[in-house]
Amino acid sequence: MSAPTPFYHTTVLLQEATNALAIRPDGVYVDATFGGGGHSRRILEQLGPSGKLIAFDQDADAWRNTPEDSRLIQVPENFRYLKRFLRLHGVPKVDGILADLGVSSWQFDTGERGFSTRFDGPLDMRMDQRGGATAAQIIKDFPEADLHQMFEQYGEVRNARQLARHLVSVRQKSPLTTVQDLRAAVSPVIKGRPDKYFAQLFQALRIEVNEELAVLKEFLQQTPDCLHPGGRLSVISFHSLEDRLVKRFIRWGRFEEQSLEAQLSPLPEAPAPLKAVYAKPIEPTEAELHQNPRSRSARLRVAERIDA
Numbered sequence: 405m406s407a408p409t410p411f412y413h414t415t416v417l418l419q420e421a422t423n424a425l426a427i428r429p430d431g432v433y434v435d436a437t438f439g440g441g442g443h444s445r446r447i448l449e450q451l452g453p454s455g456k457l458i459a460f461d462q463d464a465d466a467w468r469n470t471p472e473d474s475r476l477i478q479v480p481e482n483f484r485y486l487k488r489f490l491r492l493h494g495v496p497k498v499d500g501i502l503a504d505l506g507v508s509s510w511q512f513d514t515g516e517r518g519f520s521t522r523f524d525g526p527l528d529m530r531m532d533q534r535g536g537a538t539a540a541q542i543i544k545d546f547p548e549a550d551l552h553q554m555f556e557q558y559g560e561v562r563n564a565r566q567l568a569r570h571l572v573s574v575r576q577k578s579p580l581t582t583v584q585d586l587r588a589a590v591s592p593v594i595k596g597r598p599d600k601y602f603a604q605l606f607q608a609l610r611i612e613v614n615e616e617l618a619v620l621k622e623f624l625q626q627t628p629d630c631l632h633p634g635g636r637l638s639v640i641s642f643h644s645l646e647d648r649l650v651k652r653f654i655r656w657g658r659f660e661e662q663s664l665e666a667q668l669s670p671l672p673e674a675p676a677p678l679k680a681v682y683a684k685p686i687e688p689t690e691a692e693l694h695q696n697p698r699s700r701s702a703r704l705r706v707a708e709r710i711d712a
Contacts, residue, residue: 414440414442414509414695414696414698414699415439415440415442415443415446415504416504416506416640416688416692416696416698416699416702417640417686417688417692417699417702417704418442418443418446419446420686420704421443421502421504421638421640421704422443422446422447422450422502422638424636424638424681424686424704424706425447425499425500425502425636425638426500426636427447427450427451427499427500428455428499429450429451429452429454429455430451430452430454430455431451431455431456431498431499431500432455432456432457432458432495432498432499433447433451433455433456433457433458433498433499433500433501433502434457434458434459434460434486434490434498434500434501434502434630435447435457435458435459435460435502435503436460436483436486436501436502436503436623437460437461437483437502437503437504437505438459438460438461438466438467438470438478439461439463439466439504439506439508440466440469440508440509441459441466441469441470441471443502443504444457444459444471444476445471447502448471448473448475448476451475453475455475456475456477456495457473457475457476457477458477458479458489458490458493458495458498459476459477459478459479460479460481460482460483460485460486460489461479461480462480462481462482462483462531462532463508463511463531463532463533464480464533464534465511465514466508467480477493479493482531482532482619483503483619483623484618484619484622484623486501486623486626486627486630487626487629487630490630496630497629497630497631497632497635498630498631498632498635499631499632499635499636500631500635500636500637500638501627501630501631501635501636501637501638502638502639503623503638503639503640504640505616505620505639505640505641505642505646506640506642506698506702507519507610507642509698511531516528517529518538518539518583519606519610520583520606521583521587521599521602521603521606523583524582524583524584525582525583526538526540526581526582526583527539527540527543527580527581527582527583527585527586527609528540529606529609529610529613529614530613530614531614532614536613536614537613538613539609539610539612539613540579540580540581540582542554542609542612542613543571543575543580543586543609544575544579544580548568548569548572549568551567551568551571551572552564552565552567552568552569554608554609554611554612555567555568555604555605555608557608558607558608558611558612558617558645559604559605559606559607559608559609559611560604561601561604561605561608562595562596563593563595566593567590567593567605570589570590570592570593571589571590574589586605587602590602590605607643611645616646617645617646617649620646620649620650621649621653621659624639624649624650624653625653627678628657628677628678628709631709632709633709633710633711634708634709634711635708635709636681636706636707636708636709637654637678637706637707637708637709638704638705638706639704639705639706640702640703640704641702641703641705642701642702642703643701647685647703647705650705651685651705653676653678654676654678654679654680654705654707655676655680656676657674657675657676657677657678675710676710677709677710678707678708678709678710679707679708679710680705680706680707681706681707681708682705682706685703685704685705686703686704686705686706687702687703687704688700688702
């Protein structure tokens with residue numbers, strides 16, 4: 405039997421995201437999204453013999469090229485369960501947490517996963533293929549109002565209402581089960597550049613299939629309790645919906661903007677448990693953009709746990 409094809413991925417903001425953790429050789433760190441393992445390998449390079457790295461990834465493909473390293477603990481689960489599995493492994497608090505929220509190169513380039521508009525394949529889009537609804541099932545079963553809301557909120561599709569109505573009409577005549585089925589069905593209602601339109605459409609579906617924004621919120625809310633004072637949180641996001649959540653949580657400790665009334669209240673709210681390390685997000689350099697155009701939308705935000 406031949407060995408499985410290695411999982412590949414061009415790691416984004418590799419040096420910036422790992423350096424931001426201020427890694428100590430004897431520290432314990434979390435890579436919440438192992439992916440192709442680039443960030444994990446970089447962390448392991450900086451750890452000493454007593455250091456430890458706990459890596460999460462719900463995608464079974466991600467573990468195809470796991471480094472053989474006794475300091476690495478694999479958790480084949482969604483990082484929404486961060487606190488649960490840290491406690492299970494006897495390390496309720498760690499020195500740093502890194503999360504890269506992007507879809508991996510492997511996932512985009514594997515047609516059978518259904519993440520990319522460039523290849524035909526089943527409309528799947530599940531990060532965890534052990535269960536849950538596929539993109540095809542969502543298109544088939546969602547009411548028109550829910551489709552409209554999904555395309556508008558998660559994809560910022562210009563004609564989200566028209567798109568939802570059109571898909572409901574098309575699905576009554578023939579099933580939409582493949583990437584090509586969806587592309588052909590949507591063609592009559594495309595607004596603007598087709599490549600951008602399909603990217604927004606697929607983003608909306610992927611976020612819905614994987615509950616990405618809900619998962620991100622759950623993860624962020626757990627990070628303060630999982631970090632030692634002075635521990636770092638390093639998060640790479642790839643679209644404004646994610647970046648906004650990360651920015652607000654670091655600033656206020658929640659996801660809603662602080663109202664004017666709250667700011668003027670004589671009884672101020674408890675301070676946020678994290679503080680931003682940098683005032684602005686870190687973006688890829690020109691050299692990285694040239695080497696990896698997919699990194700162009702990446703934004704890195706870094707925070708530090710304040711003493712409780």
